[in-house]
Amino acid sequence: MAEQTKTKKKRSSTIVHSRYGCAVGASYTVAAIKGGVPIAHCSPGCVEKQYHLLTFNNGFQGSGIAAGGDMPSVNFGENEVVFGGVKKLDAEIQSALKIVKGDLFVVLSGCSAGLIGDDVSSVVKKYKELGYNIVYAEVPGFKGNNLYGHEVVVKAIIDQFVGDYKGKKRKRLINLWSEVPYFNTNWRGDLTELKRILEGAGFEVNVFFGPHSRGVEEWKSIPKASFNLLVSPWVGLDTVKHLEKKYNQPYLHIPVLPVGEEATSEFLRKVVAFSGLDSSKAEAFIEKEAKEYYYYLEHFADFFSEYWFGLPSRFATIGDSAYNIAFTKFLADQIGLIPVRQIISDNPPAKYRKELSELYHNLSEGVSAEVEYIEDGYIIEQELEKVDFGNSKPLILGSSWELDVAKKRKALLVEIGAPIGDEVVINRSYIGYRGALTLLEKIYTKTVGG
């Protein structure tokens, strides 16, 4: 049989329509820190390519101060490959420190440097000893994708910049680890919402990335927090476990981003309970938020109950672990849509998959789904061609790569994650109290009309 002959060959690693970048994409983790300056110790093209998947063609997010075209990069030539790249890196760092304004410089070395064995640490050490805030992270693309790179870079900053701490902890201060900057298209809006609701519940919150972070000063305060809050299925687990060891800081892992009032209020109660703080402030906040949420939901209900021209019922979700489970759960549990095909495309490490799959078994009372893990876009699209969406309009939550298959299936495509090449994202959020309503607006705006 054809299948048998195939299995004799080397297992296919093929990917078409990539939904993630490589480890060097973590340069955008640095770029998301106020005052953070990435220095790419890479060939030309490396970080330029990450820019396209992570920001430009992912909601056209822009890139801030020291990223995009402005990102310092050694741009390896043949000379560096043959004779080593450290000399050029040295000149690059020295000049970047004079030319590019920043509070923390992070050298990220890619495939070429990794394969030829450049000693990046000794170059960086020289500038560190001069008193500059500078760290390095080895993130060659062959080691993993941008999610892997994200954690390597976060750990590098913690170990090489934040450093040791012996002082007291502040009871109300928490470190929030959640979405991956730029990769999770709504990261700015979502972190804003998470910070808003956690502050509403009585916490002070380090968010580390985006407009509501205080930048490097906030990173320095990591050890002062009473605990780490991880809101993500698996990205960030390495970080919070590392912090637990390093600073004797406990962590609370909530794998599903809260979407909608019930999930968000439950989320806040869990965090408050873990903290041991008095819950009265949180309860007052929850009450106020719930009132507002249901005011709007009540009005939305008119449309939802009375629209004559058909609404989608069955949906497929294609995306990274964090967005996939969050939106699948919300639509299944709070809106009553039926999950028919869920595919996680960000290649979570094998050790996390069992627990992740388990989350889909408990989406809501009486609602369970089987999630699959596929990174090859060709196979993802083949799968979507086969899905039974019943008689109503199919709904696909996915990326811009699903354009062709959505057209074929006459489906509504709501882009939820990287890459998004045909929507502009500024500050939107689809999570928490407010974001959930925006998500409903998005889905049903696509639905209505002739």
Add this chain to the structure above:
Amino acid sequence: MAKKTINLDMTECNNREMRIGTIISWDGKASELVEASNYEQRSKHEKHHHGCPGGKGKACQLCELSTPFSQQTMCANAIVACQAGNLTDCILIEHSPIGCSANHIHFNIAFRIGLQRRGKSPENLKIFSTNLNENDMVFGASDRLRRTIDDAYERYHPKAIFISMSCSTAIIGEDIDSVADEKEAELGIPVVPLHCEGFRSKHWSTGFDVSQHGVARQIVKRNPEKIQKDLINIVALWGTDYFTEILKPLGLRVNYLLDMASYDELQQASEAVATSTFCHTLGSYLSTALEEHFGVPQIDAPMPYGISATDEWLRAIAKVVGKEDIIEDYIRSEHERIQPELDQLKEKLKGLHGFVLTGSAYAHALICALKDLGIEVDGSVVFHHDPVYDSGHDRQNSLKYLVDNYGDIEHFTVSKTQPFQLPGILKRVKTDFVIIRHYGLSPVAAKLGIPALAMGDEHFPMGYNGIIRLGNLILDIVARKKFNKVLSRHTELGYTDWWLSQEDPFVLAHKPELINEPIYETNGGRYDG
């Protein structure tokens, strides 16, 4: 032509800097660069004996500025993705870790729009990645490549498969030539290795040459049985099909190469009556390969932007296709047709200054079009400079054409997309807008209060209608200054005060010792003074 400049026997094509002396860093007057380039002497065949800019002989002394600092740029591997990866019925396989494929979504937008511009229905592009990991780096990845070639063949039955080399696979010594040979024999379709690893050439445009080399070497029909006397090749990217309307009166149909072309369209390139291009930087390699190896002449003329260049381009085509009898009437009637609107536009655009930042030859051509609109151009940034093109044809000397016909450009800069230089560069000139291709520079201009015309449709300003289109669009762009002024009032550039106070954008090349002097400000958490 006695000696061939392009060697199709090898799978690799020589880097642009080795072949034609390309540079990426220079600053001066355009006229000085014309002189230093010494196009005519370089175009003589001696250049091919010692073709590097640092080699022997007078033609090889084009000096380049060297700065210690660099910012991210594109690479040749990306260019191959946007050329060999944008064919309708062929597949490109990127033999690399997945990061090299992170730009596909970007080219997908261009591809979908490009298909529509050529009257084809939009669909996603289908570039494959072998998606290599650390084990593959240690133990070799050729089996992975074979498997991905099989996947591509089984899934899409493409008419040809291209394989692109990346930095990592080049460093570990992957033999893509052998795998290509083996698979070509097995599958019975061309399998084309492309040596385009990012570190290979100092400029990404080598990627155009590499793609075109592969197409000329393994796809274009050798010894075609027929000549299509009404077919002209236009080497292009994704631009709108404006070439058809301007060439129709000469009885010509357009065969666009390479983007959005099918295998058959690539094959028939050798059946065409001539080859031209929207940009000599992009088109010269393939045009010359077709001329030298397939007997298809290339149009020896400036690119068709601006009135006189368009005239000359049309005349040169008419000569090749035997339409000299009608061409003067055609040109005259076109001049008369656009003159009233051109006059009105010039009145509205009076006093405006523009600044062009694009690839090399394209910038020369665009400035011609701007000058015809009466717009002043005090400066320009080109992302590289070719002192000569592969063809060596005299009338393709586009920078000389600009300077001879429209006067000098005072501040002419060669710089490979380096935004940190832009504040200094723009300080030296007066400009109301910038025209730009390639990412990363216009956001800096934007914060300085200058709106950008992102020339995504590279054919937009071509021909007589193009000048009118361009003039009208500039009026729209200049209106956006409102936005840019808001931005400049409330945002800052990410460079130190010391750097922003420098007058000379190449100061570190001219005074390298400056890098060791203190800047008297705090940066990176330390006071440097």
